[in-house]
Amino acid sequence: MKGxxxxxxxxxxxxxxxxxxxxxxxxxxxxxxxARRAGILSRLACLAGDIDxxxxxxxxxxxxxxxxxxxxxxxxxxLRWEVARIRDALSGLGVKIVLLKGAAYVxxxxxxxxxxxxxxxxxxxxxxxxxxxxxxxxAAGFGAMKLHPYDQRYYRxxxxxxxxxxxxxRRSVVDVHHGILPRTARLHPxxxxxxxxxxxxxxxxxxxxxxxxxxLHSATHLFQDGDLVGGLRDLVDxxxxxxxxxxxxxxxxxxxxxxxxxxxxxxxxxxxxRFCRRLLDTPIPDSTWREVERTGRPAWPxxxxxxxxxxxxxxxxRDDRRTVGTQxxxxxxxxRSHWLRMPPALLAYHLARKALRAWIPRRDDEL
Amino acid sequence: MSRVRxxxxxxxxxxLRGPGLLLHIGPLVARxxxxxxxxxxxxxxxxxxxxxxDAEPLEDFxxxxxxxxxxxxxxAPQAVAFVDGQRAxxxxxxxxxxxxxxxxxxxxxxxxxxxYLLLHSAVVERGGRGLLLPGRPGAGKSTLAAGLVLRGWRxxxxxxAMVPPGTTQLVPVPRPVGLxxxxxxxxxxxxxxxxxxxxxxxxxKGTVAHMVPPDDSVARGTEPARPAWIVFPRFESGVATExxxxxxxxxxxxxxxxxxxxxxxxSVGFETLAAIVARCACYELRYHDxxxxxxxxxxxxxxxxxxxxxARSEVVP
Numbered sequence: 001m002k003g004x005x006x007x008x009x010x011x012x013x014x015x016x017x018x019x020x021x022x023x024x025x026x027x028x029x030x031x032x033x034x035a036r037r038a039g040i041l042s043r044l045a046c047l048a049g050d051i052d053x054x055x056x057x058x059x060x061x062x063x064x065x066x067x068x069x070x071x072x073x074x075x076x077x078x079l080r081w082e083v084a085r086i087r088d089a090l091s092g093l094g095v096k097i098v099l100l101k102g103a104a105y106v107x108x109x110x111x112x113x114x115x116x117x118x119x120x121x122x123x124x125x126x127x128x129x130x131x132x133x134x135x136x137x138x139a140a141g142f143g144a145m146k147l148h149p150y151d152q153r154y155y156r157x158x159x160x161x162x163x164x165x166x167x168x169x170r171r172s173v174v175d176v177h178h179g180i181l182p183r184t185a186r187l188h189p190x191x192x193x194x195x196x197x198x199x200x201x202x203x204x205x206x207x208x209x210x211x212x213x214x215x216l217h218s219a220t221h222l223f224q225d226g227d228l229v230g231g232l233r234d235l236v237d238x239x240x241x242x243x244x245x246x247x248x249x250x251x252x253x254x255x256x257x258x259x260x261x262x263x264x265x266x267x268x269x270x271x272x273x274r275f276c277r278r279l280l281d282t283p284i285p286d287s288t289w290r291e292v293e294r295t296g297r298p299a300w301p302x303x304x305x306x307x308x309x310x311x312x313x314x315x316x317x318r319d320d321r322r323t324v325g326t327q328x329x330x331x332x333x334x335x336r337s338h339w340l341r342m343p344p345a346l347l348a349y350h351l352a353r354k355a356l357r358a359w360i361p362r363r364d365d366e367l
Numbered sequence: 368m369s370r371v372r373x374x375x376x377x378x379x380x381x382x383l384r385g386p387g388l389l390l391h392i393g394p395l396v397a398r399x400x401x402x403x404x405x406x407x408x409x410x411x412x413x414x415x416x417x418x419x420x421d422a423e424p425l426e427d428f429x430x431x432x433x434x435x436x437x438x439x440x441x442x443a444p445q446a447v448a449f450v451d452g453q454r455a456x457x458x459x460x461x462x463x464x465x466x467x468x469x470x471x472x473x474x475x476x477x478x479x480x481x482x483y484l485l486l487h488s489a490v491v492e493r494g495g496r497g498l499l500l501p502g503r504p505g506a507g508k509s510t511l512a513a514g515l516v517l518r519g520w521r522x523x524x525x526x527x528a529m530v531p532p533g534t535t536q537l538v539p540v541p542r543p544v545g546l547x548x549x550x551x552x553x554x555x556x557x558x559x560x561x562x563x564x565x566x567x568x569x570x571x572k573g574t575v576a577h578m579v580p581p582d583d584s585v586a587r588g589t590e591p592a593r594p595a596w597i598v599f600p601r602f603e604s605g606v607a608t609e610x611x612x613x614x615x616x617x618x619x620x621x622x623x624x625x626x627x628x629x630x631x632x633x634s635v636g637f638e639t640l641a642a643i644v645a646r647c648a649c650y651e652l653r654y655h656d657x658x659x660x661x662x663x664x665x666x667x668x669x670x671x672x673x674x675x676x677x678a679r680s681e682v683v684p
Binding site for chain 2: 025026028029032033036037058060061063064066067068070071073074077316317318319320321
């Protein structure tokens with residue numbers, strides 16, 4: 001594909017939504033499919049609504065932006081309702097329920113939740129109460145999803161969350177976490193510290209991470225716990241959190257780097273801020289950036305390598321036109337994500353199991 | 368405006384292999400592409416009357432059907448669907464590529480245009496009055512719609528009723544009509560000169576074939592209809608034809624349950640559907656014999672503008 005013009009266009013609009021007003025007719029033809037592929041069409045539709053797009057928007061682009069909003073509104077409505085059901089199910093336990101990711105943004109009323117597509121509810125609870133929480137959710141109609149036995153064991157033994165639970169009738173999915181990174185991962189942010197600093201939201205008996213921890217979790221999730229594929233949406237979340245807290249919360253920028261140091265998350269914070277700044281022009285004060293550079297910058301040649309790899313993975317390409325360069329980048333990032341997630345011996349075993357399964361498909365894997 | 372049939376097979380093949388064939392499907396624009404040579408001729412015949420949208424800067428969706436991975440090109444060859452460049456659905460055997468193309472387009476029409484209330488229903492029209500035939504897969508809505516169309520009704524869609532929220536308009540999305548198993552022969556018996564595309568046996572839904580939509584229906588693809596009847600078809604083997612009135616509240620609930628995005632649209636969806644149902648005479652039609660079923664529908668009076676009897680409670684406020 002010629003020069004990834006669609007990606008550049010998407011990033012330009014994300015950097016400055018006023019760019020909507022000057023999009024040419026054929027640019028709309030690239031912009032809308034790229035935004036949909038990145039999973040942020042509805043979010044951009046909301047932004048476009050806020051700035052009151054004038055100019056010659058092709059009717060078809062206007063219709064598609066309009067059509068993306070009911071889905072996002074439906075997701076937000078469903079998510080709020082589902083969170084309330086989960087709270088009811090857990091109300092007798094006396095457990096502090098901290099919402100994570102999409103649920104936190106939507107229920108917490110944060111700008112990062114506007115127009116965001118999210119259906120799964122992610123929770124953080126104290127590890128010593130996780131079995132009580134699971135039992136209560138099962139009593140309320142949630143059950144284990146059909147998973148490969150190896151995956152089940154993997155979750156229980158090594159992961160930072162229970163295997164996903166799905167409600168028998170509503171088909172909604174809840175992920176119950178006791179940490180934000182796998183037990184086997186290189187970094188070990190202490191969940192107790194996250195829980196202790198959590199803040200209540202307006203809905204009763206529900207909590208979200210404090211501002212700094214929301215940012216750190218978002219960055220950690222993107223750069224420490226995955227292969228970055230399609231991660232532009234997460235980067236947009238991170239950007240929205242940073243802009244919002246930077247504007248609204250006095251002392252936010254000064255507290256960010258120290259909190260990262262305290263939780264041992266300076267590296268993912270460095271990556272998060274770097275890519276937000278580079279791709280989305282997120283306004284980050286120099287003093288904060290200098291401190292994060294000092295504490296979180298990886299050694300040469302990692303920054304240059306990640307620059308080259310991440311950009312390819314973050315903005316999804318069309319699968320049918322994927323280049324060799326992108327395939328290599330994806331393989332490298334996939335390997336990196338596992339490298340960060342578990343020690344070498346376990347990694348070798350895990351990848352061997354996964355590879356074996358890819359070659360000898362079981363019937364129920366095909367579902 | 369040129370139509371698919373105005374192009375040579377060679378030109379269509381080149382478009383399908385290359386940038387894709389941009390088609391007006393009612394108010395939507397679809398880009399269809401494939402490198403599978405065996406899809407060129409069926410695409411040409413099933414979409415012969417469709418207008419080519421060469422001046423559109425942006426399509427509503429793109430469907431491409433391509434070959435499977437290198438390994439599967441010789442050993443049990445596969446077809447893979449891409450929707451807007453993203454791999455979609457599990458691969459099909461390559462011999463099922465035509466149903467796969469049609470299902471992928473259906474999927475896009477069911478999930479994308481959320482600027483409309485989308486009801487799972489066939490829609491036909493005669494004399495300006497629209498007839499909705501809602502039902503689950505297998506209820507016989509496509510067969511009945513095909514039968515009515517072969518008796519001169521206009522086809523709006525065999526799968527989905529599109530209603531702009533706040534209106535009582537049925538917006539057409541005419542497409543090839545999907546027929547399954549016994550209904551293929553039933554349609555052939557019903558109208559021996561019917562034009563069907565190739566049959567594909569052994570798919571998940573059995574044998575499937577598609578009826579070419581009439582040119583007139585395709586050409587009037589942006590002309591909405593006003594709803595006047597809702598008839599719930601129920602194909603049952605060996606049953607005598609029976610048309611029974613259904614109360615509006617019951618009809619409302621049954622259509623709502625069959626909707627693709629009723630709950631997504633929230634209160635707007637409720638009000639729009641209520642206004643539609645309020646305009647319609649509602650029936651359930653159990654049938655086996657297609658001739659009788661078509662006659663039973665044609666004998667019903669068009670909906671009176673105000674309910675005269677039958678419906679005791681009104682849904683519309």
